[in-house]
Structure formats: C-alpha cells, structure tokens
Amino acid sequence: MKTFKTWLYCLITVCLAASCRPGKPATDNVNEQKTVTVSIEPLRYLTEQIAGPTIKVNTLVPKGSSPETYEPTPSQMEQLGKSMIFFSIGDLGFERTWLNRLQQAAPQTAFIRTSEGILPLDNQHHAEDGHQADPHVWTSPENMKIIARNICMALCQADTANSTLFRTGLQQTLTAIEQIADSIRHLTDSIHQRAFLIYHPALTYFAREYRLEQVAIETDGKEPSPAQLARLIDECRKRQIRIILVQQEFDRKNAEMIAKEIHATIHTINPLAYDWDAEMLNIAQILHRQ
Numbered sequence: 001m002k003t004f005k006t007w008l009y010c011l012i013t014v015c016l017a018a019s020c021r022p023g024k025p026a027t028d029n030v031n032e033q034k035t036v037t038v039s040i041e042p043l044r045y046l047t048e049q050i051a052g053p054t055i056k057v058n059t060l061v062p063k064g065s066s067p068e069t070y071e072p073t074p075s076q077m078e079q080l081g082k083s084m085i086f087f088s089i090g091d092l093g094f095e096r097t098w099l100n101r102l103q104q105a106a107p108q109t110a111f112i113r114t115s116e117g118i119l120p121l122d123n124q125h126h127a128e129d130g131h132q133a134d135p136h137v138w139t140s141p142e143n144m145k146i147i148a149r150n151i152c153m154a155l156c157q158a159d160t161a162n163s164t165l166f167r168t169g170l171q172q173t174l175t176a177i178e179q180i181a182d183s184i185r186h187l188t189d190s191i192h193q194r195a196f197l198i199y200h201p202a203l204t205y206f207a208r209e210y211r212l213e214q215v216a217i218e219t220d221g222k223e224p225s226p227a228q229l230a231r232l233i234d235e236c237r238k239r240q241i242r243i244i245l246v247q248q249e250f251d252r253k254n255a256e257m258i259a260k261e262i263h264a265t266i267h268t269i270n271p272l273a274y275d276w277d278a279e280m281l282n283i284a285q286i287l288h289r290q
C-alpha cells in the first residue's frame with residue numbers, strides 16, 4: 001500500500017508538473033470543469049457520488065458493449081488525454097488489451113487501478129489466460145467500498161483544493177453502500193436454494209459475499225459444447241435451480257434451451273448499469289424469488 005501511495009504521488013506530481021504550461025493565462029483554467037475518465041458505468045456512478053458536479057466523468061465502455069472485448073474510439077482516446085485521472089477496474093479484458101495504447105495516448109493522465117486492495121478470486125471465464133483475477137469486483141458492496149476509497153484518495157491527490165468535499169462525499173457514499181449491503185443481506189439470507197445459473201459469470205464476488213453459489217453456462221468464456229450443456233442440465237435438475245440470469249450483452253439461446261429443460265425462468269440483469277445500487281437490489285430481489 002505504501003509503495004502504491006508513493007507511486008501515485010510521483011505519478012500525480014509528474015502529471016501536475018507536465019500540465020503547468022508557462023505563459024498560459026491563469027484565467028484559462030478557472031472555470032474549466034475537471035474531467036475524469038472511467039472504464040465502466042458503475043465507476044462513473046461511484047465517482048459522481050463522491051465528487052458531485054465538481055468533476056465531469058466520461059465512460060469508455062458504452063451501454064450494450066462488452067468490457068471483455070471493447071475497443072475505444074480515437075475520440076475517446078483524445079478525451080482520455082485531457083482527463084486528470086483514468087479509473088480502471090484493472091483486470092477487465094479491454095483494459096488489459098488496451099493499457100499500453102491508452103497510456104501512450106494519455107501521458108499526462110494518472111492511471112488508477114481502483115480494485116487495488118481487493119482480495120481477488122480466480123477468473124472462471126478465461127481459463128486460457130492462465131491465472132487471472134475475476135474482473136467483476138464491483139458486484140460486491142464490500143469491494144465497492146474499497147473502490148470508493150481508492151477513487152477518493154486519487155481525487156484528493158489530483159485536486160487538493162476540493163479534498164474536503166471529496167472526503168464528505170466518500171463518507172456519504174460508504175453509508176449508502178452499507179444500506180444497500182444490508183438490504184441485499186436481508187433478501188438473500190432467506191433463500192432456500194443457494195445456487196443459481198447465470199450465462200456469463202459476473203456475480204462471483206456477489207455470490208461470495210452472500211454465501212450463494214454461481215453456476216455459469218459459459219465455459220472458459222465460450223458457449224458450452226452439447227456434452228457440457230447436458231451435464232449442466234443434469235446439475236441444475238439435481239440442485240433444483242429455478243432461476244437463470246442472463247446479461248443483455250450475451251446470447252440467450254442456450255439459456256432458453258436450459259430453461260425449457262429444467263422449467264426455470266430467465267431474468268435479464270445488467271451488472272454494467274450506471275444505477276449500481278438499484279441493479280444490485282434488483283439482482284437480490286430476483287434471487288429471493290427462488
């Protein structure tokens with residue numbers, strides 16, 4: 001943690017020094033809103049909760065696109081270069097693929113890995129990549145608190161004039177997250193059947209936090225083979241799984257086939273939604289019905 005802080009401090013010092021251009025009229029920046037870029041919408045939600053209207057937040061991955069494979073556009077790269085900070089999750093597919101190019105496009109921007117300090121779980125959906133952390137850290141309220149603290153720390157260092165405002169925003173955000181966590185606990189505690197089926201395994205951290213068991217349709221990031229599908233249907237029957245969750249970015253064909261076989265209902269969820277709190281509650285409410 002200490003080395004991270006030192007690194008962050010160095011990075012921000014370099015960034016601030018680099019952005020101080022002599023000869024530029026001082027009035028130029030007075031009313032200019034500071035910009036931050038984030039990789040996915042839940043990070044925009046969190047940053048806006050903490051910073052309020054002080055900071056303008058751009059999101060790289062647009063609605064309906066997959067953060068595993070997204071490719072930023074040239075205009076997004078340009079916007080990133082004008083951002084004070086880039087908040088990434090750290091292990092999303094597109095972040096890993098694009099990190100070098102993003103850093104080259106934005107040499108003055110501080111790159112912050114917001115999942116720093118989260119106890120990682122093994123990635124279940126990209127076995128071919130070897131041992132990598134499951135990237136979907138934001139689906140757990142406890143993780144979300146760590147992410148919020150990381151965001152606040154970076155904002156305070158990059159924009160010291162507003163640090164009191166950010167710290168107040170952080171306290172309010174942490175309280176709100178705790179309330180969501182309580183509501184989810186209340187809903188999930190009484191679930192009799194602890195296992196649920198999901199197309200893309202985005203709820204690994206959610207399942208860990210609420211003692212639920214996530215069973216994925218997708219295998220190693222791919223559609224299951226007919227043999228894998230047959231085994232999955234058997235497992236679902238044995239465990240009396242009645243709920244299938246699908247994400248809007250993925251194909252429903254397999255889920256529909258399984259649903260018919262095991263008499264389960266399909267529910268669409270969107271873990272990438274901006275309204276993180278509402279979506280987390282929505283997921284808990286769906287599972288509560290099982």
Ligand SMILES: [Zn+2]
Binds near residue numbers: 201
């Ligand atoms: Zn994913």
